[in-house]
Amino acid sequence: MRRSILTGIVLVTGPLVLLDLMIVNPSVHGAAGAVNELLVLLAAAAAVGGGATLVAHHVRNLAAADGDSAASIVVLLGMAVILVAGLRPGSSGSSDPAVLWLVAGLLAPIAASVFALLFIFLLAAFRRGFALRVRETSLMAAAAAVVIVLLLPVGGQAGDWLAAGAAWVRDVPLGGAFRGLLIGIGILVAVSAARSLMGLDADDE
Amino acid sequence: MTNSVAPTLVSEASLARLRRAAPALLLLLALALASLLSGSTGGLRLASPDRSHVDQLRRVIGELPSGSLVLIAFDADLGTYAEIRATTRAAIDDLAAHGVRLAIVSFTPEGRAIAAAERDRIIRAGSADPPADLGFVAGSEAGLVRSIESIVPSGAAGETFDAVRQRGGGIGAFDMVLVVSGSDISARSWVEQVGTRLPGLSLVAIAPTFLDPELEPYLRSGQLTALLSTLREGVAYAQAVSAGSASGPGPTVGPLPMLIGMLAALAVLAEAGFRRLGRRGRRPARRRARP
Amino acid sequence: MNGFAGADLAGTLATWVAALATIAVWSYLTGARRLFVLMQHLLAGLATGYLVLLAIRDVLVPRLAVPLIEHPADRVLLVPALVLVGMLVGASWLPRRLMAPVAGILVGGIAAYALGGAVVGTVLPQIAAALPTTGAASPDLVGEVISLAITSLVLLAFLHGTPRGRLTTRAAGVGRWLLVGGIGGWLGFLVVSRLSLLVDRVAFLLGDWLTVLR
Structure with a gap:
């Protein structure tokens, strides 16, 4: 039953969005637009749902004294501090000075340091x-060593030769290999998506 | 007996830890020293001598009529933005110098964090006309497609917002889109979702070096109008822009620390490769000796 | 200068906090894993909090809650959307079978965008671009032919399933090595990319924080 509902909805929404890409029709465009708007809302809901699940998980950990309590406290503290800064009355959300401070002082530097x-x-x-x-x-x-050598920040005539070599490697062998990879991935994505739209993947479950 | 063994064990463990950490710490020290010495780097040049990509972007921006609407899509990652920060700021300066009206939007949360911080920086720098803030749009590809129809938040007021509304209210209202690319929503997503629906729209991109091989085919096919996707191209572009206007913070990365880091990487690759080859070379000899 | 923090007291404090956070993350290199793990958890908490903040402030409130409150009669279609949003928010606590409609819309939409984008945006234009331009229009015909050969072999290796014939298998084998070489080249770009981040971070510590770098 669950599978047939899922397949039925997929069979309606997917082709509608595809049809809107292929033909110009106001009715199809309107219906596809509604599906599109719904997808945007659902993506936001998924983010909130994910956050709620994370909170529940760490609160459970703390309550049961199971796992790393300090880590759970840090996760919850991190979430709380940014949510309070952005959702408190009078806050301007992501462009609020308090949120910007948290981004500049913690979020961006930690991410940059890890990377x-x-x-x-x-x-x-x-x-x-x-x-x-x-x-x-x-x-x-x-191959990596060749690319690194070609990108060495050397000046003068040697630098010009290296740069010319880097441009050739980028355009010809690497460009060719990545074009093949992009086409290959594109075909696999298209086949996989088409199977989902036709309900074939649901039948395989 | 326990008392005499325990301190030795601790010191041995610490020593082993220090030995393991030494190469990385030495590298950090070398990079720090090289950064301090970056002022005197004769013979080194970080800016790419190959100006084809730089000229392409400058030409596209130069051809924009004054008063054009340009959308900057900030979708970079917080972790990798440092590499393209100077290039992005140079592009914003370049666009502003051409009298373009700017708007910013993000389709990833990290991109939004960067966009808000950059807009705040521009306001702090005393800009009279900061980019219009179109905020964050959820839904990744679905959000991109939805923004083709409507991108201006309801209730947003201002000259740029009105101009976008007058031209239809969606991405099509803009004369050019500058995609500050990250790995989640990259310039590729823009090409696939927006470029196919708005084929006349000029899409240009700034991306970190690791995205270059993935995005280069789209530049070669003409789906991207211009692309800056290596640090060296970014530095060359920033230099070209600052030569004309002398504004904006220059790149923080110097050529000497980059050279030292790259040589260290080459040394590690060579050492690992030769060590392995050495082991392989020794193996048959041992086998032969066994019988 | 990374320029995210201002020159005022709050900005100076942000720079100090950022510098200490950087050192805390890099303490991993000396074996201080505990601090690194805590910083990772802090990053996860902050990033998730930021995502939830955006979802609520920039999407759910202006696009769903406000229209429903201000113009409920005009926005009747948003009522089922509200129900679906509510279901997805509480997905972890609801029976899986109830989630079928939400999953159906998400799968259908995502698959359709992926299919359309991949075919119209990548596969067809890239196949067209792979073909060498003929005549005087081509600045580097040899390079284009080499590139086409590499593209074809890599594509064959990528999509090659059960071996059919010696020639195809051999060509796919060559393509596989070209693919490995291509990934190696990409790793070279990745190494340089990550190095620039490390150098930038060092420059932040020396320049923005310790102010010994000009």
């Missing part, structure tokens, strides 16, 4: 990769 560490982790991963798949990792490391 900065990835340089070190990435190199460590390369070293480990050699122990797992030697031939593939060797080729990947060689």
Whole structure:
């Protein structure tokens, strides 16, 4: 029953959105617009639902003294402080000075610091990769090394040659490989999406 | 006996920890020293000598008539924005210098955090005409498509908002869209969802280096009008813009720390590769010796 | 200068907090994992809080609550939307079978956008762009032919299922190595990208915080 409701709704909403992309028809456009507006609202609802689930999970952890209590307190504190700053009466939401301060002082620097560490982790991963798949990792490391050399910030004539080499690698071998990858991923996405729209994936469940 | 062993164990563990941490800490120290010495970097140049992408973006912006409407879609990631921050600010300065009316919008939460912070920075810098704030639109691809129809928040008042409303109220009202790309909603999403529905709209993008291979095919196919997607191109663009106007904060990343970091990366790759090859070379010899 | 914090007291405080947060995250390198884990949890809490804030302030209130309160008669269609939104917010506590309509709309919409975007926005234009431009219009015909060959082989490797014929299998094998090389090239870009973030963060500590960098 649940599957047939789901398939039925998918069979109505999906083709409606696709039809709106392909033909110009005011009625279809209006109906697809309504589905679109609903999707935007549902995405926001999913975000709120996700937040509520996270709160419930950590409150449960704290109540049962199960898991890392300090970590749970930190998560809840982080959520609370930003929600209070943005939802308190008189606040202007995401552009409120208190929210902007939290972004500048905590959210952005923590995210940036974690991403900065990835340089070190990435190199460590390369070293480990050699122990797992030697031939593939060797080729990947060689290609990565070539790209890094071509991007070296060198001036003068050598810098011009490196830049010309970087442009050629970007346009020809790398551009060709990534175009193939993009087309391949596009085809797989299209096939997978078409299966969902025809209800084939639901039948497989 | 326990008393005499315990301190040794602790110190050995600390020593092992320090030994493990040493390469990374040394790298940080080297980068810090190189950043301090970045003023004297003769022979080094971070700005890309290949100006094709820079010229392309400058031409597109230069061809915009004064008073044009340009939408800046801030969808960068908080973690990777640092790489394109200077380029984005240079582009905002470049657009402002051409008398363009700007509006900002975001389709990702992180992009919205950056957009609000950048708008606040522009206001703090004393700009008389900060970009009109179109806020955040949820729903990723669905949000993008919905914004083609209507992007102005209800109740928003101002000259730019009115101009957008007069031209239909959606993304099509803009003469150009500058996508400050991240990994969630990248310029690719714009090409796929907006470019297909508004083929006449000029889409230009600024993206971190790691997105370059993914976005380059869209530039080559003409679906993106211009693209700046490496740090070196960004620096070259920022230099070109500041040469004309001398405003906005310059790039914080210097060539010397970048060179040291890249050489360290090459050394790690080479060391790991040669070590592995050395081990492989030794293995058959051991096997042969066994019988 | 990252420019997010102002020059006033609040801005100075934000810079100090940001610097301490950076050091706390990087303490992971010395083996202080506890602090790193706590910073990760703080990031998760702040990011989720920010997402919820945007969802409520910028979407649900202006697009759903306000129209329903101010013009309930004109916005009758928003009533079922309100019900579906309520169901999705409480999805964790509701029976799964009740979620079928919401899941159906989400699956249908997401799949349709993905299908349309992939075919019209990527597959068809990229196939057209892969073909070399003929005549004097092409500045680099050799490069375009090489690029087309690489695209074809990578595509074959990517979509190649059960081996059919020796030639196809061999071509797919070559394509697979080209794909691995392409990913390696991308990793090179990624390394440089991440390095610039590390250098920027060091510059923040030295410049914005310690003010020893000009």
